[in-house]
Amino acid sequence: MAYLQGNMACVEGALRAGCDFFGAYPITPSTEIMTAMARRMPEMGRTFVQMEDEIASIAAVIGAAWAGANAMTATSGPGLALMLENIGYAFATETPCVIVDVQRAGPSTGQATRPAQGDVMTARFGCPGDYEPIALAPWSAQESFEMTARAFALAREYRMPVFVLTDEIIAHLYETLDLDREIEVVEHDPPCDLPPFGDARTCERTPMPKFGEGRKLLVTGSTHDERGRRRTTDPQAQMRLVERITKKIERDRKTLAETESYMMDDAEIALVSYGASGRSSLAAMTQARENGRKVGLLRLKNVWPFAQEKIRDIGGGVKKIVVVEMNCGMMRREVERFARAEVVGCHKVAGEIIRPDEIIEVIENVSA
Amino acid sequence: MSVPDVKKYLRSEAMPTLFCTGCGHGILLHCLLIAIDELKKDYDNMVFVSGIGCAAWIPSPHMAADTLHTTHGRPIAYATGVKAYRPDLDVVVVSGDGDIVSIGGNHLIHAARRNTDITVIMANNKVYGMTGGQQASTTPHGCITLTTPQGNPERDFDTCRLVLGADAGFVARETVAAPRNLIKVIKAALTHEGFAFVETVSTCVTHFGKMNGMPSPEAMIANLKEKSVRGTGTDLLTKPLEDGRFYTGIFTSGAG
Structure with missing residues (x-):
């Protein structure tokens, strides 16, 4: 058994799941995640970057994901607000990544050291346009550990950003937890020749490709077809893209929505x-x-x-x-x-x- | 001097380009590809990152390589993630002045300060072209745009001076009116270890030239030739030019 605060449990869960890129900007009450990652990631031969703001943090995370990383960031409400445009990009480009949001009292700067649960709708509707998010809500250090790990598996499975919505109480709550629970280590998809953005007619998952494999990938947040070619005035392409990124979650909602x-x-x-x-x-x-x-x-x-x-x-x-x-x-x-x-x-x-x-x-x- | 055939680096389905008549971005694309060819770069090991705007279309969709067409202003931040995770990849940002130094200026100075090992090629057409011709932070004082109909009351950024101020290791400026020089500069930037910045002064006849007394591609190219002055980094910092003239050349190529 271990005795850890929720933020540290998130770190342990991420590391065990195979998180190998962490990019963030310090913000209360999530900062312990970042400072722990700054120490642990290099020790394990993994990549840590401190970026100049939260916009850059999530951008670096998405860039790393396309380079093949199991990538994660951690933030709180004001930082999440800055990330939203690029989170929408991750939804549109079907980019797996994990966003831990340690909720604090808002709106705006609010009460940085105080808890709230005011970001649930930001996760749901914060990005412009239609998308269906996954947001896990741990209530203990144990779940902070397990759910952060699971977020990586879900991100990889559904090829999308996955939120872990904790709060200042869970983040700073020290309690005992079992770190030996079985954790799914996220495997990278093997190279394949399938279109990077799926079959035109279904929402079946396509393996996540990565840069440097000679795929000549076209990745764009503009509406695109299954090969990433921009189709910015094609009604069919727009419908297909939105259906693809929403139906995959609607289809599995009953199993995903755990209670x-x-x-x-x-x-x-x-x-x-x-x-x-x-x-x-x-x-x-x-x-x-x-x-x-x-x-x-x-x-x-x-x-x-x-x-x-x-x-x-x-x-x-x-x-x-x-x-x-x-x-x-x-x-x-x-x-x-x-x-x-x-x-x-x-x-x-x-x-x-x-x-x-x-x-x-x-x-x-x-x-x- | 023979010009290499660069068709193999292009997506044939994306040609001809969607650039307007007289747009300088096609020249920059061509020069970049020649530089890559002459350096015998492993094209499959390169990643081209761009933002939003006309210049962001230079790599995406034209270049038949891994391309990451990102959000407005953020390509350097995305590129930082790619490079940090895969240092073995050659990461090149190609985007416009709006992307790189207006909305995205913060990422530019931080990448320079960190000496992130990427090459940033900024196509500077001095205007927001894709949205129809509004003032940019690179629009010279007095110029007419849709948002400065009485003439731009503000000063423009000298982006090379800005990144020199952030201790960038390689800083250069060239124009699309001097393609042979531009190729040389891009080759030097691509072989520089550490952060390299190339401002390429480009042309936008449609939304800038026509409103500022240069209604044709020829007039804009002639203007670039007339206004560019060979200079060094020291000149750039200590001997400011007037009348719209600007220094070109490699201003620093030392260690970052």
Whole structure:
């Protein structure tokens, strides 16, 4: 067993998964990831770069990915905002990479050392145009470790950027974790002659090519065909590209959208939460049960793609759904779209964790 | 002097180019390919990175090599990632003045400061061409553009001086009106170890020349010949020129 903070657990997960390029710019509360990488990557013969800003960081990550890297960056809200144009480029060019976003209180500079969960919609809709993201939401050091590793596998499998959305609490929370859990080491695709951007008619995965293999690759963020040739006024090409980068996720949404259920079978009140708020929710659930309230918890392990079926399937015995999150109701809106019971928010934007007693207060109110 | 056949370096499907009549970017493309041929470069081991704009089209889609056509202003940052991960690849950025020194100026000075081992070729046509002719940070004072209809009230960047200030190891400027010199300069840049910067003064008849008393390709080429003055790095820094004249040559080629 190890005793690490969430940020360090992200580092360990990334290194074990085969991360061999890290590019970033310092930003609280993610900085420990970068400083650890600065030491560990060269020790392991891997590449670390500190760039001049977050725009350059994600650009370097994408460039390295096309050179063959399992590449990653780490940032927080203001940095994520700067990265968005190039993250959209990674979606459009089907470039695998991992973005760890340690959420802090915003908007703008906000409270740099304080937690929030206000970036979930930035990950979902921050880039212009249509795309379907994957965003994992660890609630512990153990999950920070495992999910960061898994992000590399998902990025490679779906050929896209994958977000790990942690928050200041999980990032700086020290706890024991098992680093010996089996981690999938990401394998590089062998060279092949398939078109780099897939079959024109399907969203089947194509192996990720790389520079220096004589492929004469054309990589562009402009709308392109399966060989990367720009097709900037062709309606068919535009439809094909957007379908390709969205359908691959829609198709697998049910398996990608992982959740964890606690005492939902007889629940009359269902808490829905994720990340650090999920921990408070679990504590609140346990206390409420001791008080005789039939409360359950559905924890979202991925915020994107959204577990809409799981929300829809919340049973008829549930009278109220309480969404617990450190924002003004971002995921609540998403829950409302699919829930069959009334949805209530338990929100806090104070730059502080939501305490179990605050959740219990909401539970008591909706029970009255 | 015979000119090598460079067709093998081009994607035939991308020819003829989409460049306007009188655009100097085709000359730069040709000179770059001749330089690559004369140096007997392993073309499959080269990566060409560009941003957004007319000059970003010089490598992508014309060059039959690995090309990374990125976002506006960011090709140097992308190239830094490619080079850091695969130092064995020859990484060349070819993009315009808008990309390299306006929106992307920060990446330029940092790559120079770091002495990143890439070659940056900036095609400077002194205007935003692809969006129809707006003022760039390289538009000379007084020039007419769509966003400076009364004449540009601002000064322009001397990008060579800028990167010299950031201690770039190789800095040169040449014009598309002097292709033999341009080939020599590009060859020297491509063989330089460390960061190399080549400003290529190009021509945009459509959106710059026509609005500034140079309505034909001939007039623009004549203007480049008339205004360029052979100079050294010391001249560049200490003896500023007036009347729109500018120094050309290799201003430094020492260790970065």
